[in-house]
Amino acid sequence: MNNSEILYFDYQATTPVADEILNEMLPYFSDSFANPHSADHVLGYKSSAAIEKAAQQIANFIGADSDEIIFTSGATESNNLALLGLAKGSALKGSSRKRILMSEIEHKSVLSVGPVLEQQYGFTVETIPVDRNGYIVATEMERLLEEDVLLVSIMAVNNEIGTIQNIDTLSKIIRPHKAVFHCDASQAPMGINMNNFVKHVDMLSLSGHKMYGPKGIGALYICRDLQDQIEPLIYGGNQQNGLRPGTLPTPLCVGLGAAAEYLGSPQAALKRDNLRSRRDRFVAMLLALPWSAKLYGADCQKRHPGNISIGFKGVNGQDILGVLQPYLAASSGSACTSGIPEPSHVLRAIGLNKEEADSAVRLSLGFETSDQQIDEAIKLIDMALRKLSESSSFSM
Numbered sequence: 001m002n003n004s005e006i007l008y009f010d011y012q013a014t015t016p017v018a019d020e021i022l023n024e025m026l027p028y029f030s031d032s033f034a035n036p037h038s039a040d041h042v043l044g045y046k047s048s049a050a051i052e053k054a055a056q057q058i059a060n061f062i063g064a065d066s067d068e069i070i071f072t073s074g075a076t077e078s079n080n081l082a083l084l085g086l087a088k089g090s091a092l093k094g095s096s097r098k099r100i101l102m103s104e105i106e107h108k109s110v111l112s113v114g115p116v117l118e119q120q121y122g123f124t125v126e127t128i129p130v131d132r133n134g135y136i137v138a139t140e141m142e143r144l145l146e147e148d149v150l151l152v153s154i155m156a157v158n159n160e161i162g163t164i165q166n167i168d169t170l171s172k173i174i175r176p177h178k179a180v181f182h183c184d185a186s187q188a189p190m191g192i193n194m195n196n197f198v199k200h201v202d203m204l205s206l207s208g209h210k211m212y213g214p215k216g217i218g219a220l221y222i223c224r225d226l227q228d229q230i231e232p233l234i235y236g237g238n239q240q241n242g243l244r245p246g247t248l249p250t251p252l253c254v255g256l257g258a259a260a261e262y263l264g265s266p267q268a269a270l271k272r273d274n275l276r277s278r279r280d281r282f283v284a285m286l287l288a289l290p291w292s293a294k295l296y297g298a299d300c301q302k303r304h305p306g307n308i309s310i311g312f313k314g315v316n317g318q319d320i321l322g323v324l325q326p327y328l329a330a331s332s333g334s335a336c337t338s339g340i341p342e343p344s345h346v347l348r349a350i351g352l353n354k355e356e357a358d359s360a361v362r363l364s365l366g367f368e369t370s371d372q373q374i375d376e377a378i379k380l381i382d383m384a385l386r387k388l389s390e391s392s393s394f395s396m
Contacts, residue, residue, distance in 0.1 A: 073216055332362070
């Protein structure tokens with residue numbers, strides 16, 4: 001069985017590189033290979049110009065200026081640079097703001113920074129609760145916000161349950177307290193219109209492989225007025241205003257810029273609407289199967305247009321995925337840390353018990369997903385559930 005025969009429903013884990021984006025990248029692996037930081041010859045100028053163009057494309061996509069775009073290796077590095085960079089800079093300046101807030105459903109690349117901030121830099125890190133749909137409890141966030149809060153970090157679109165936060169409303173609550181607002185927007189380009197998004201935030205993280213670009217590249221938007229408060233995590237050069245030194249990978253930067261332009265186009269907006277319609281059809285078909293099922297997270301119109309987080313009562317999500325191999329690719333709702341399976345922190349945060357959290361399966365659709373693939377997936381999932389029902393006590 002080759003990859004083209006496997007039904008792919010894991011687009012929130014990674015997207016393929018779109019053909020038009022790959023075509024933009026290819027010349028910079030061969031013909032235009034020069035170091036973009038070689039300032040003494042024309043080939044270096046050409047690579048540097050390609051980087052500048054990519055930064056401008058990303059800036060246009062989110063409503064920023066190109067000098068506010070810092071290229072990174074991906075969203076994990078962007079999140080670390082945002083949180084650790086600001087905290088280190090603040091500590092060096094002796095700031096009295098010693099508290100950091102982050103939502104309890106953040107990606108691990110944000111949550112895992114918390115203990116480092118506490119143990120190495122003396123910050124107090126507190127989590128903001130969410131409701132059963134995954135929305136920030138605004139009253140609780142407002143209660144936590146005081147003049148000693150340095151940073152608030154809230155993701156735009158959740159990677160497991162697809163909930164889309166109202167960043168505009170949250171920003172209006174945060175701004176009066178003068179805290180820095182960071183947003184992990186890795187899942188946002190596929191989920192929402194990003195036009196002028198940065199007017200609500202001070203820092204924003206992006207990841208190439210979540211938006212039809214290449215792996216190994218991401219970006220961190222840092223508003224111009226904040227950049228002198230960020231301490232770099234690595235040292236060795238003055239590239240990118242000294243905030244993230246090192247030779248930039250020209251083909252990957254070009255790919256991220258092209259991906260930003262691609263997802264900011266009217267054609268992508270239409271594809272996003274079509275994606276939502278296909279997702280809604282898939283959800284209706286899943287819920288119509290003769291098995292007790294529940295959709296986890298926000299209503300379909302208020303979540304990532306390709307996201308389905310669903311649990312079938314009495315059956316483990318990983319067992320379903322195991323039976324589906326090698327015919328269908330999707331993800332369970334569980335995280336695995338140090339080889340020890342444990343319930344997803346996102347699903348537990350929205351109030352699910354262990355059995356419910358363990359039942360979760362995330363099916364995520366992309367622009368390429370067809371109605372035929374959905375029909376085939378429904379048949380496979382139904383057969384998997386029937387097979388599991390024959391070998392266990394779970395019921396319809």
